[in-house]
Amino acid sequence: MKEGPDIAQIGALIGDPARANMLTALMSGQALTATELAGAAGITLQTASSHLAKLEAGGFIAQRKQGRHRYFTLADAGVGRLIESLMGFAADRGHLRHRAGPKEPALRKARICYDHLAGDFGVRMLDSLVAGGAIDAADDRLVLTAAGEERLAAFGIDARQLKRSSRRPLCRSCLDWSERRAHLAGTLGKALLYGFIERGWARRSAESRAIAFSPEGERQFLALFPLAQAA
Structure with a gap:
C-alpha cells in the first residue's frame, strides 16, 4: 500500500471540466450560488449540486447560508x-x-x-x-x-x-x-x-x-x- 498524500484524488477532483470551471469562477473571490456556478460550468443545477458536494468533501470549497440561499466560496487561500x-x-x-x-x-x-x-x-x-x-x-x-x-x-x-x-x-x-x-x-x-x-x-x-x-x-x-x- 502506498503512503503519503493522495494527489490522484486531488487531480481527479480538479480534472473534471465542470468542476475546474467552477473553481476558476470562484477565483473571483466572490461567494456564488449553485445556480451561478452551474452557469459558469455550463451544466444543469442538479449536476452542479453533485459536483459541489464532491468539491466540498474534498476540501476545495466551503458554503455558507444566508436566509434561504446558500453561497459557495473557495475553502481558503491555499x-x-x-x-x-x-x-x-x-x-x-x-x-x-x-x-x-x-x-x-x-x-x-x-x-x-x-x-x-x-x-x-x-x-x-x-x-x-x-x-x-x-x-x-x-x-x-x-x-x-x-x-x-x-x-x-x-x-x-x-x-x-x-x-x-x-x-x-x-x-x-x-x-x-x-x-x-x-x-x-x-x-x-x-x-x-x-x-x-x-x-x-x-x-x-x-x-x-x-x-x-x-x-x-x-x-x-x-x-x-x-x-x-x-x-
Missing part, C-alpha cells in the same frame, strides 16, 4: 494558490482553452486572484515594493521591512494590525499565470487591492475576474509603484 499555480502550469505549456479575445488584455493587465491583485499590475506592484526596499525577497521569502511599514502607513495600511488580526502570512509570493512571475498575496496583498477599490482607483468587473482601473486610478497606481526604482 486553494486559490493551487488553482493559480495550475493555471500558470497550463498556460506555460500551451494548454489554453480559448482564443484571445476582448477580455484577455484586461485579465492580463489586472485581475483578482482570490483576494489580491494579479496580472501585469500585480507583478509591477511587487517588483516596485522589492526594488524600493519595502519588501525583502531574499531566500525566496517575502518579508516586510521597517521602511515598508512606513510606506504602507502613508497609504493608510497598518501592517502590524494586519499581522495581529490574521493567522495568514502577511506577505506571500504567488506565481502569476499570465506573467509567469510572482505577484503579492497574503493579507498585505488583500489590503492593498481593497485599498485601491475603496479609493475609487479601481473596480471589479461584473463579468470576469478583471480589475478595471480608472484613468486617474491608474495614474495614482503607477506613481505609487514606479518601476524606475528597479533599474
Whole structure:
C-alpha cells in the first residue's frame, strides 16, 4: 500500500471540466450560488449540486447560508494558490482553452486572484515594493521591512494590525499565470487591492475576474509603484 498524500484524488477532483470551471469562477473571490456556478460550468443545477458536494468533501470549497440561499466560496487561500499555480502550469505549456479575445488584455493587465491583485499590475506592484526596499525577497521569502511599514502607513495600511488580526502570512509570493512571475498575496496583498477599490482607483468587473482601473486610478497606481526604482 502506498503512503503519503493522495494527489490522484486531488487531480481527479480538479480534472473534471465542470468542476475546474467552477473553481476558476470562484477565483473571483466572490461567494456564488449553485445556480451561478452551474452557469459558469455550463451544466444543469442538479449536476452542479453533485459536483459541489464532491468539491466540498474534498476540501476545495466551503458554503455558507444566508436566509434561504446558500453561497459557495473557495475553502481558503491555499486553494486559490493551487488553482493559480495550475493555471500558470497550463498556460506555460500551451494548454489554453480559448482564443484571445476582448477580455484577455484586461485579465492580463489586472485581475483578482482570490483576494489580491494579479496580472501585469500585480507583478509591477511587487517588483516596485522589492526594488524600493519595502519588501525583502531574499531566500525566496517575502518579508516586510521597517521602511515598508512606513510606506504602507502613508497609504493608510497598518501592517502590524494586519499581522495581529490574521493567522495568514502577511506577505506571500504567488506565481502569476499570465506573467509567469510572482505577484503579492497574503493579507498585505488583500489590503492593498481593497485599498485601491475603496479609493475609487479601481473596480471589479461584473463579468470576469478583471480589475478595471480608472484613468486617474491608474495614474495614482503607477506613481505609487514606479518601476524606475528597479533599474
